[in-house]
Amino acid sequence: MYHIDPGSPIPVYHQLAKQIELHILSGDLGDGDKLPSIRELASELRINPNTIAKTYGILERKGLVVSRKGRGVFVSIRGFDIDESRHELFTELTEEYLKKAGRLGLSDDDILDLLSSRLKGRK
Amino acid sequence: MVSLRGLSFDYGSKTILKDVSLELRRGETLMITGPNGAGKSTLLRLLAGVLLPTSGSLEYDIPEGTDPRSIMAYLPDSLSFYRSMTPEEAADFHSGLFGTPPADMEMVRKAGVDMDMPISQLSMGQRILVQLSIELSTGPDLILVDEVLHAVDPYLRGLLFRELIGVMEERDPTVVLVNLNFEEVANLVDRVIFLGSKGIVIDEPSDELRSKTMLVVAEKQPEGLSVVTGRRVLGIQQWVVYPLHGGELPDNASPMDMKGILGAFMEAEYEGQRTGTRGSA
Numbered sequence: 001m002y003h004i005d006p007g008s009p010i011p012v013y014h015q016l017a018k019q020i021e022l023h024i025l026s027g028d029l030g031d032g033d034k035l036p037s038i039r040e041l042a043s044e045l046r047i048n049p050n051t052i053a054k055t056y057g058i059l060e061r062k063g064l065v066v067s068r069k070g071r072g073v074f075v076s077i078r079g080f081d082i083d084e085s086r087h088e089l090f091t092e093l094t095e096e097y098l099k100k101a102g103r104l105g106l107s108d109d110d111i112l113d114l115l116s117s118r119l120k121g122r123k
Numbered sequence: 124m125v126s127l128r129g130l131s132f133d134y135g136s137k138t139i140l141k142d143v144s145l146e147l148r149r150g151e152t153l154m155i156t157g158p159n160g161a162g163k164s165t166l167l168r169l170l171a172g173v174l175l176p177t178s179g180s181l182e183y184d185i186p187e188g189t190d191p192r193s194i195m196a197y198l199p200d201s202l203s204f205y206r207s208m209t210p211e212e213a214a215d216f217h218s219g220l221f222g223t224p225p226a227d228m229e230m231v232r233k234a235g236v237d238m239d240m241p242i243s244q245l246s247m248g249q250r251i252l253v254q255l256s257i258e259l260s261t262g263p264d265l266i267l268v269d270e271v272l273h274a275v276d277p278y279l280r281g282l283l284f285r286e287l288i289g290v291m292e293e294r295d296p297t298v299v300l301v302n303l304n305f306e307e308v309a310n311l312v313d314r315v316i317f318l319g320s321k322g323i324v325i326d327e328p329s330d331e332l333r334s335k336t337m338l339v340v341a342e343k344q345p346e347g348l349s350v351v352t353g354r355r356v357l358g359i360q361q362w363v364v365y366p367l368h369g370g371e372l373p374d375n376a377s378p379m380d381m382k383g384i385l386g387a388f389m390e391a392e393y394e395g396q397r398t399g400t401r402g403s404a
Contacts, residue, residue, distance in 0.1 A: 048311050
């Protein structure tokens with residue numbers, strides 16, 4: 001369910017927070033769903049428990065989850081602007097895509113042509 | 124948790140460790156790695172109090188009058204642990220020594236260990252599992268694990284890490300793992316120490332180490348950068364660069380995983396031994 005890229009210079013807690021955020025934004029994890037306990041997730045992924053705690057801390061500060069003492073960490077997106085977050089995430093993905101396209105030497109026109117033909121193809 | 128100052132250890136006329144200073148903080152998980160013969164296990168034995176340093180000092184941050192051994196779990200590379208007892212007898216005996224409840228041995232049972240068999244008759248992997256279960260049951264604040272996990276099959280190793288992670292989550296102890304299988308513990312450790320033949324080569328938080336080390340593809344050695352090692356792979360000249368300083372990013376640089384990074388330092392150690400110089404600039 002979660003994958004840590006060992007070659008990525010991005011710290012593990014950020015990688016993980018990003019993936020959980022994606023699960024929430026895509027609806028795989030719904031409002032009120034319980035996240036695995038720190039111990040469970042740490043054991044499953046063989047990650048330092050402190051790293052998982054950090055991950056959950058990031059998600060909590062973002063307002064995507066709440067931690068209830070003694071009960072665990074729950075998805076909580078009431079009052080959260082989910083559209084804005086989706087937009088942010090999509091912007092990030094687009095930046096990444098453009099960077100890669102640039103490395104392949106594609107021009108802006110190449111990118112636009114390809115995108116519009118793919119979009120037409122989907123209809 | 125433990126302060127090591129100017130620690131040296133001689134074995135006969137041979138110097139194994141020279142002037143090692145380290146600060147092990149509460150709650151951190153360290154990996155000590157490096158080539159064979161650099162003194163990793165010796166360092167761990169000194170931490171465990173099994174060996175005494177030739178010079179220098181070790182200080183444990185524990186209440187006055189506490190025996191440091193009562194707060195630690197130590198898994199040495201040679202297992203001579205309660206050989207003639209069965210796992211349960213050993214658990215009872217050990218709990219008697221430390222005045223703690225006996226290990227529940229759930230993991231040991233799960234691993235299919237014959238509980239009526241003396242420990243000396245168990246397989247290597249099973250013995251390690253029994254010893255770790257018992258050692259961890261005393262609620263240690265300092266956990267020292269030598270390079271023993273290679274003798275344990277992947278399934279048992281999974282159980283072992285589960286047990287260790289459980290204790291880490293519960294008690295936030297200081298954990299020191301001597302390890303050569305970097306990938307396996309890459310996300311478990313938050314600090315990496317590479318012990319070379321001349322002492323400590325790296326002592327970095329894992330995230331820092333990953334962000335400060337890059338692989339650079341270039342025909343000539345990159346100027347103004349500190350190179351760990353250079354090599355030709357499939358006809359392409361590569362350089363491993365460390366440490367990069369604040370935001371420096373050379374052309375044609377790509378990040379490396381822990382295995383690649385530590386492999387490069389290992390290479391540099393052996394290169395250095397061959398040419399009589401240090402591999403790093």
